[in-house]
Amino acid sequence: MNNQFDPELSNALLGFNEEAVLYCQGISDMVAQEYARDYARMLANQAKGMEFVPTRIPHGLFEPSRNLIKSTLDRMSDKYFTTKSNAQLLKDPRM
Numbered sequence: 001m002n003n004q005f006d007p008e009l010s011n012a013l014l015g016f017n018e019e020a021v022l023y024c025q026g027i028s029d030m031v032a033q034e035y036a037r038d039y040a041r042m043l044a045n046q047a048k049g050m051e052f053v054p055t056r057i058p059h060g061l062f063e064p065s066r067n068l069i070k071s072t073l074d075r076m077s078d079k080y081f082t083t084k085s086n087a088q089l090l091k092d093p094r095m
Contacts, residue, residue, distance in 0.1 A: 013044060016080040020044075020073060027069070031060045036069045043073060047081040 020040040027033040038055045045052040057066060 009048070012080040013047065016040075016044060016047070016076060019076050019080075023072060023076070029065065031058050032065045032069060034058065035061050035066065036073065039070060040073050040076075043077040043081075047077065 017040075020036075020043075024033055024036040024040060027036055035055065035058055042052045042055050
């Protein structure tokens with residue numbers, strides 16, 4: 001992990017956290033909301049280059065809910081943390 005301040009990463013983390021918090025607060029089922037907060041935290045840690053533990057799937061969380069939460073937060077993560085090289089690949093698939 002690089003300890004130097006990265007303003008681009010910091011801005012991406014702020015944007016991701018703001019959007020993820022609003023999304024998580026909108027989930028009415030408390031088990032699903034807790035899973036969403038943990039999964040968002042894991043994605044943020046992964047973006048920072050920190051070691052992370054895969055999110056535990058709590059008892060009582062139905063698979064369709066888990067899949068929806070995971071895919072929604074993964075899309076948010078991709079929106080904020082896509083690397084420049086990945087963005088270039090999206091623009092020009094020949095690279």
